[in-house]
Amino acid sequence: MINDTLVELSRWQFAITALFHFLFVPLTIGMSWILVIMESVYVITGRQIYRDMTQFWGKLFGINFALGVATGLTMEFEFGTNWAYFSQYVGDVFGAPLAIESMMAFFLESTFVGMFFLGWDRLSKRQHLTGTFVMALGTNLSALWILVGNAWMQNPVGSEFNYETMRMEMISFSELLFNPVAQVKFIHTAAAGYVTGAMFVMSISSYYILKGRDLPFAKRSFSVASGFGIAAILSVLLLGDESGYEAGAVQKAKLAAIEAEYHTEPAPADFTLIGLPNDKEMHTDYSVKIPYALGIIATRSLDKQVTGINDLKKGNEARIRNGMIAYSYLLKLQAGEKTQVNLTGFNETKQDLGYGLLLKRYTENVVDASEEQITKAVDDSIPPVAPLFFAFRIMVGSGMAMLCLFLLAFYFNAKRVIEQKRWLLKAILFALPLPWVAIETGWLVAELGRQPWSISEVFPTFLSVSNLTVSDVLTSMIAFISVYTIMFIIEMFLMIKFARIGPSSLHTGRYHFEQAANAPSGLRQQTLES
Amino acid sequence: MFDYESLKLLWWALIGILMIGFAVTAGMDMGVGGLLLFVGKSDNERRVVINTVGAHWDGNQVWFIAFGGCLFAAWPMVYATAFSGFYFVMMLTLFSLFLRPLAFDYRNKINSPRWRNNWDKALFVGSMVAPLVFGVAFGNLLEGVPFSFDKFLRVTYTGTYLGLFNPFALLSGVVSVAMIIMHGGTWLVMRTNEQVAARSAKAAQIASLVLIASFALAGAMVARTIEGFVITSEINTTALAIPTTKHVVTELGAWMHNYKLQPLLWSFPALGIIMALIAGLMARAGKGALAFIASGLSVTGVILTAGTAMFPFVMPSSSVPDHSLTLWDTVASQYTLSVISIVALIMIPVILLYTTWCYYQMWRTVTVEEIIQNNHSAY
Numbered sequence: 001m002i003n004d005t006l007v008e009l010s011r012w013q014f015a016i017t018a019l020f021h022f023l024f025v026p027l028t029i030g031m032s033w034i035l036v037i038m039e040s041v042y043v044i045t046g047r048q049i050y051r052d053m054t055q056f057w058g059k060l061f062g063i064n065f066a067l068g069v070a071t072g073l074t075m076e077f078e079f080g081t082n083w084a085y086f087s088q089y090v091g092d093v094f095g096a097p098l099a100i101e102s103m104m105a106f107f108l109e110s111t112f113v114g115m116f117f118l119g120w121d122r123l124s125k126r127q128h129l130t131g132t133f134v135m136a137l138g139t140n141l142s143a144l145w146i147l148v149g150n151a152w153m154q155n156p157v158g159s160e161f162n163y164e165t166m167r168m169e170m171i172s173f174s175e176l177l178f179n180p181v182a183q184v185k186f187i188h189t190a191a192a193g194y195v196t197g198a199m200f201v202m203s204i205s206s207y208y209i210l211k212g213r214d215l216p217f218a219k220r221s222f223s224v225a226s227g228f229g230i231a232a233i234l235s236v237l238l239l240g241d242e243s244g245y246e247a248g249a250v251q252k253a254k255l256a257a258i259e260a261e262y263h264t265e266p267a268p269a270d271f272t273l274i275g276l277p278n279d280k281e282m283h284t285d286y287s288v289k290i291p292y293a294l295g296i297i298a299t300r301s302l303d304k305q306v307t308g309i310n311d312l313k314k315g316n317e318a319r320i321r322n323g324m325i326a327y328s329y330l331l332k333l334q335a336g337e338k339t340q341v342n343l344t345g346f347n348e349t350k351q352d353l354g355y356g357l358l359l360k361r362y363t364e365n366v367v368d369a370s371e372e373q374i375t376k377a378v379d380d381s382i383p384p385v386a387p388l389f390f391a392f393r394i395m396v397g398s399g400m401a402m403l404c405l406f407l408l409a410f411y412f413n414a415k416r417v418i419e420q421k422r423w424l425l426k427a428i429l430f431a432l433p434l435p436w437v438a439i440e441t442g443w444l445v446a447e448l449g450r451q452p453w454s455i456s457e458v459f460p461t462f463l464s465v466s467n468l469t470v471s472d473v474l475t476s477m478i479a480f481i482s483v484y485t486i487m488f489i490i491e492m493f494l495m496i497k498f499a500r501i502g503p504s505s506l507h508t509g510r511y512h513f514e515q516a517a518n519a520p521s522g523l524r525q526q527t528l529e530s
Numbered sequence: 531m532f533d534y535e536s537l538k539l540l541w542w543a544l545i546g547i548l549m550i551g552f553a554v555t556a557g558m559d560m561g562v563g564g565l566l567l568f569v570g571k572s573d574n575e576r577r578v579v580i581n582t583v584g585a586h587w588d589g590n591q592v593w594f595i596a597f598g599g600c601l602f603a604a605w606p607m608v609y610a611t612a613f614s615g616f617y618f619v620m621m622l623t624l625f626s627l628f629l630r631p632l633a634f635d636y637r638n639k640i641n642s643p644r645w646r647n648n649w650d651k652a653l654f655v656g657s658m659v660a661p662l663v664f665g666v667a668f669g670n671l672l673e674g675v676p677f678s679f680d681k682f683l684r685v686t687y688t689g690t691y692l693g694l695f696n697p698f699a700l701l702s703g704v705v706s707v708a709m710i711i712m713h714g715g716t717w718l719v720m721r722t723n724e725q726v727a728a729r730s731a732k733a734a735q736i737a738s739l740v741l742i743a744s745f746a747l748a749g750a751m752v753a754r755t756i757e758g759f760v761i762t763s764e765i766n767t768t769a770l771a772i773p774t775t776k777h778v779v780t781e782l783g784a785w786m787h788n789y790k791l792q793p794l795l796w797s798f799p800a801l802g803i804i805m806a807l808i809a810g811l812m813a814r815a816g817k818g819a820l821a822f823i824a825s826g827l828s829v830t831g832v833i834l835t836a837g838t839a840m841f842p843f844v845m846p847s848s849s850v851p852d853h854s855l856t857l858w859d860t861v862a863s864q865y866t867l868s869v870i871s872i873v874a875l876i877m878i879p880v881i882l883l884y885t886t887w888c889y890y891q892m893w894r895t896v897t898v899e900e901i902i903q904n905n906h907s908a909y
Contacts, residue, residue, distance in 0.1 A: 066635035069588065070628040076598045077624050080613025085684050087613075091606025092862045099603035099870050102596035103877040110592045111881075111888055114585030120907065122891050162863070165771050166683045167606075169863040334681060466614035467686045476621050483625060487632065494639055507906040 001364055007462040009473040010082050013480060015447075017074045019440055020484050024068035026439050029143055029190060030197020030232070031061045032136035035116075036129075037224055043129045052510070053221055054132075055120070056503045057201060062117060063494050067487060069110075074480075082473065086454055086464035093159045093170045094149055094455075101145030108138030143193070144186050151182035154251065154450055156458050161350055163333050168458060181251070184239065185446075191235035192442065195402060196435040198229025202409060203432040204499050206425040209418070213512045217503050222418065226409040233406050237399055250456035253381070254449030256309045257388040259294055260284045264308035269294040274393060277385045282310065284389075309382055316355065316381040320374055323356025325349045327366040354458040355381070361462055383451045391441040391448070398438035405431055535767040537867040541604040542844075542857040544874055546837050548600055552593035553833060554713070554826045555885075559583040559590050561714015563630070563657025564707075566650055569718060569729040573643070576650060577901045577908060580634065582721040584909040585892045587634055589885060603870050607685070607773060607860040608845050615677050615687035616667060619694055623663045629656030638909050658707065665706025668836055669699030669748075672785065673756060674848030679774055688849055698751055704744045709806075709829050712737035716809055716825040720818025723895055731813040734821065738810030738828075742803050745832060749799060752839065758784025759846040759854055766858075773859040778851035785839040795838050801831030 035054055042050035076098075079087050087095070112135040119128055152159075158175030159168045170176065202225040208218035255261075260277035261269065262284075271294035275287030294306055326349035332342045358380055359366045362373040369377075405428055412418045418425070450456060454464040498505050504513035532540070562583050570576035583590075601609045613620055629652040637649040673696070676689040715734030719727050752758075763777035789795050805828035812821035840846075846854040861867060894900075901908055 062635055063639070066631040069591075069631040073595075073624060073627050076595055077613060077620055079602065080598075080609045081617055081620050082614070084610035084614035087602060087606050087610035088683055088685065091602055091609065092866050095599070095603030095606055095609070095862065096866055096870055099596070099599040100873050102592060102599040103873055103881065106595055107589065107592045107877075107881045108884075111586075111589035111885055114588055115888055115891070118581075118585040118907075118909065119891065121904070127891075162770075165863070170866045170869070173865075173869045466610075466617070467684065468614065468617055472617055476617075479621065479625065483628065487628065490632065490636065494636060498639075 001360070001362075002462055002465065003470060004361075004462070005470050006468065006473060007465055009470060009477060010465045010468075011461065013082060013473060013477040014078060016477070016484075017071065017078060017480055018447075019443060020488075021068070021071040021075055022439060022443055023436060024064050024071065025143075026189075026193035026196040026435070027064050027200060028061070028068050029139055029193030030195065031057065031064070031200065032132075032139045032197075033194060034197050034201055034224060034228055035061060036133050036136050037228065038221075039129050039132050041224075043125050049217060049220065052503055052506055052508060053217060053224075055506055056217075057221070058116065059498055059505065060200075060204075060495060063491060063498065065113065067491050070487065071484070081476075082466050082468070083454070083464045084466035086459070088167060089459055089464070090168045090455055092165075093152060093156070093168050093176070096170065096173070097145045097149035097152070097176070101142055101149075105138050105141035105145055109135055109142055110138075112138065140190055143190055147185045147189055148177060148179065148182045150446075151179045151185050152176055153453075153455050154185075154446070155179055155181040156455050161353060161458075163330055163346060163350075168455070187239050188236060189442075191232050191239065192435070192439055194232035195229060195236055196439065198225045198232055198406070199402060199428075199432065199435045201225035202229060203429050206428045207499070208502055210422065210425050210429065214503055215419075217511070219418070222409070223413055226406060226413050229402075230406045230410045233399070233403050237403060250450060250453055252307050253309070253312050254383060254388070254445075256307060256312060257383045257385045257449060258392040258445065259306065260385050260389045261294070261306060261308045262310055264305055264311050266305070268292040268304075269306045272389075275389075277389045279385055309385070313378050313382060317374065317378045319352045319355040320358060320377050320381070322349050322352040323354065324359065324367055324369060325356075326353040327356040331367070351457075354453070354455070354460065357463060358452065358460050360460070380452045383449050388445055388449050391444040395438045395441040395445060398434045398441075401431065402434050402438070532864075532868055532871065533768070534864045534867075537864060537871060538767065538857055538861050540871060541600075541861060541867060542841075544871075544878075545597070545600060545604065546833070547878070548593060548597040549837075550830050550833050552590075552597050553709070553829050555590035555593050556587070557661065557710045557829060558713050558717045559587040560657040560661055561710040561712070562717060563633075563653045563714070564661075564711055565714050565718065565730060565733055566657075567654050569715075569726050569733060571725070573646060574898045574901050575726050576646075577638070578722055578726055578896045578898055579718060580637070580653075580909050581896045581901065582718060584634065586889065587630065589888070591630070600870070600874070604862050604867060605844065605855075605857075605860050606862060607683075607771070608855050611675075611677055611685045611687070611845060611855065612667070614685065615675060615689070616670075616691075616694065617687075618691040619663055619667065623660050626656050626659035629653065634909060661706045661710040662703045665703035666694060666699045668706070669696075669702030670694055671845055672702070672752060672758075672836065672840065673698060674759065674780070674846040674851070674854070676849035677847050678850040678853045683772075683774070698748070698756060701744055701748050701751070705741060705748055705832065708737045708741035708744060709832055712741055712806065712809055713822075713825045713829055716813055716818060716821035718818075719813050719816065720822045721894075721896055723897055727816070727818070731816065734813035734825070735810045738806045738813070738825075741806045741828070741832075745799075745802055745806075745835075749835075752785050753783050755782075756785065757782055758787070758839075759843050759851060760784050760787065761842075761856070765842075769859065771859050771861050771863070773855050774853050776852060776854075776856075776859065778846070778854050780848075780851055788838055788841055798831050798834040798838060802828050802835055803831075804828075805831060 035058055038050055039054040042054060112131045115131040116135055119131060157179050158170060158172035160171050162169045201221055205218045205222040208214050259272060262282040270289040270291050272284055273288045273290055275284040277284050326346060329342050329346035333346060356366050358377040359369045359373060362376055363369050408424055409428060412421050412424060452460050454461045501513060504511040562579060566576055566579050570579045633649040633653040633656060637646055677685055677687045679685050712734050715730045715737055718730035719734060757780040759778055760781055761776055761778050805824045809821045809824035809828055812824055842856045842858055844855050844857055844860060
């Protein structure tokens with residue numbers, strides 16, 4: 001049987017490396033379009049300040065991009081190194097979007113990012129702008145293909161188990177691509193990236209405005225970011241990916257856990273604003289509820305029910321028992337008894353094979369599982385309620401707070417009085433971490449909410465690991481934590497340094513610290529050095 | 531649309547093409563990174579070296595990403611077995627690769643000799659570990675790797691990590707590093723001038739000689755002392771991907787069988803050696819472009835030599851030879867292969883087109899004067 005500690009460590013390592021990678025990617029996704037907007041204005045109007053904006057924000061983009069590239073390599077390695085049986089069991093389906101991503105998107109992004117940084121003097125204005133656009137397009141296409149892969153893990157359409165090759169095999173690529181979960185996930189995640197980029201530019205611009213430095217530069221940057229941001233935050237909130245939660249039992253379990261809805265409520269269900277989920281007694285303590293809101297948010301209707309955890313478990317128990325039958329047929333087929341009876345029996349039950357595999361945590365043979373083991377597997381079949389409940393509320397709360405900031409910023413910016421609203425500028429500056437809070441908790445909601453599955457209803461997470469030793473994974477995890485910490489410190493050091501210097505770091509002679517009268521000795525020294 | 535047998539062969543070729551693409555492009559900038567400390571003495575000279583590849587290293591690296599992604603999709607069992615089996619070696623490579631994006635992007639951000647020297651060393655490590663490890667890994671593939679499958683096709687690696695660094699594998703590592711240094715050296719001869727170009731020419735010549743010697747020695751060992759693998763059961767090329775049902779034996783010198791059956795294959799090792807010789811001579815004569823082309827062909831020849839010797843094996847098992855992975859039985863389903871074939875056959879030419887355009891736009895001899903002039907915009 002598979003070692004529980006190995007599974008836990010493998011999961012932690014994956015979560016740490018994915019969450020870390022995801023600190024940098026959304027900013028890249030969002031800022032790439034902001035750079036396109038700034039450079040387009042430069043090409044159309046020919047005004048130097050927009051070129052300076054593109055180059056300065058591009059500098060910060062580059063500092064972030066390097067970490068995104070470096071930590072992305074880990075994801076490429078980790079499916080093979082730490083999730084070898086996952087790769088064997090679902091590689092036929094899951095590998096394809098990754099392969100296509102590299103050929104269709106990542107080449108584009110990475111080839112043209114070089115042109116963006118170093119091609120200013122070698123390309124014509126239009127060529128360079130086209131290059132920047134292609135880079136942004138590549139970045140976003142890359143996100144699309146990764147999310148097509150991820151959506152298949154959430155809602156595995158277009159595929160079938162083949163008992164001879166012992167793996168999931170693709171039967172319809174178009175179903176994979178047009179997976180409803182993929183559509184909502186892409187829009188939600190890409191727009192979250194746009195919000196991150198907008199918030200980043202807006203916050204740092206607020207800092208310059210508050211300091212009274214480089215005002216024409218800062219206010220123009222602020223305008224671009226607040227306009228882009230308001231469109232983005234509305235897309236994230238209005239097209240949140242709840243609408244994908246109707247697809248399949250696992251998404252339903254995720255939704256029930258997010259809401260800590262232990263018992264099915266009559267439609268339309270209330271939304272629990274805040275409370276303390278209590279797994280033992282199966283209800284939420286101290287809850288504050290908004291009537292009808294959950295039903296409307298989750299099902300986009302007044303008459304459809306949101307299924308509670310209790311009812312989901314009952315359904316899962318039946319499927320686990322059916323999965324045991326599927327597994328017994330699989331054993332017979334593997335032993336070479338390919339009789340009509342066994343084939344028909346397997347085909348009739350194989351949609352529940354994954355549920356049967358949940359028992360492998362407790363008994364190698366599955367078919368001999370005791371009632372107690374079945375009960376344990378049923379309990380496993382629901383994701384942990386409290387972390388999802390809170391993560392979701394932190395995510396939505398951050399989103400709402402950012403919506404307010406973007407609305408105010410957009411309004412006062414349009415009225416051209418943003419400079420006088422120092423309280424707002426300060427709030428925006430200090431709100432800089434919010435998009436990251438939302439994104440990281442959003443990742444938790446999506447991926448923790450998928451548990452106990454690596455592929456929903458098909459393949460349990462604990463079976464997915466490589467046959468490694470606990471010390472193998474512990475060693476690599478400690479190495480990841482140490483090295484990533486060092487990388488993060490270096491990145492933040494550079495990011496803060498250049499954000500503080502601002503456009504003076506371009507050495508054009510036009511900005512604050514290069515006008516001798518303004519230069520305090522410390523920063524001036526730094527500026528002249530770099 | 532395509533029959534399964536052709537698709538399997540196509541993907542053997544495509545994985546090979548991606549590997550060659552990786553060695554010829556990213557191999558070049560890794561060679562440049564490996565030479566950085568030795569051919570660039572001053573900060574400006576080092577910036578010359580880095581700026582010859584500054585705009586391209588990231589795109590080049592995607593050949594490796596694409597190689598990994600396609601391995602996952604087309605040969606999921608090889609991806610699973612190799613990456614988990616070589617766990618620590620893979621982690622070592624991964625951690626060394628972290629250094630490259632950071633070194634390239636961060637080095638010029640701060641004008642301090644200590645900061646820049648440290649990033650130069652990081653770039654050296656980041657550029658040399660991967661070619662060494664990939665060479666060592668290839669050596670191990672030729673010798674066979676101890677792994678086997680259970681009845682659910684879950685793979686277990688039974689070797690030690692240190693066992694991967696045996697004499698033949700280390701020799702393969704030398705072949706790989708020499709090849710990459712030669713390739714980076716000829717690139718610098720072509721794209722730089724004066725002292726940097728002269729030092730690079732010297733490095734390329736030495737590397738080409740080391741490559742010829744180590745490659746020939748490795749070839750002799752494959753013929754005389756290494757046990758190759760042979761499938762003794764009948765091969766069903768259209769069968770489903772189940773790698774555990776065939777019968778395989780090991781045999782001294784068996785990797786030479788394909789060369790006996792098909793003498794034309796000798797053109798690959800010949801290409802590897804003759805082109806390395808030409809690359810060295812051209813570098814000596816200061817003809818950078820010719821040297822670089824010859825070097826690229828030599829790299830191609832070396833990889834094809836190893837690949838065709840093992841055909842149809844891709845990852846033989848030394849502990850349970852019957853479980854060896856071959857291009858016939860380690861593959862994705864026919865449907866998946868069809869889908870990714872269409873993408874690859876369309877996208878690879880497109881990638882080559884725009885990559886060439888970018889190289890063309892950035893083409894020039896990078897000089898110290900240029901670096902001084904563009905002090906703040908260059909890498």
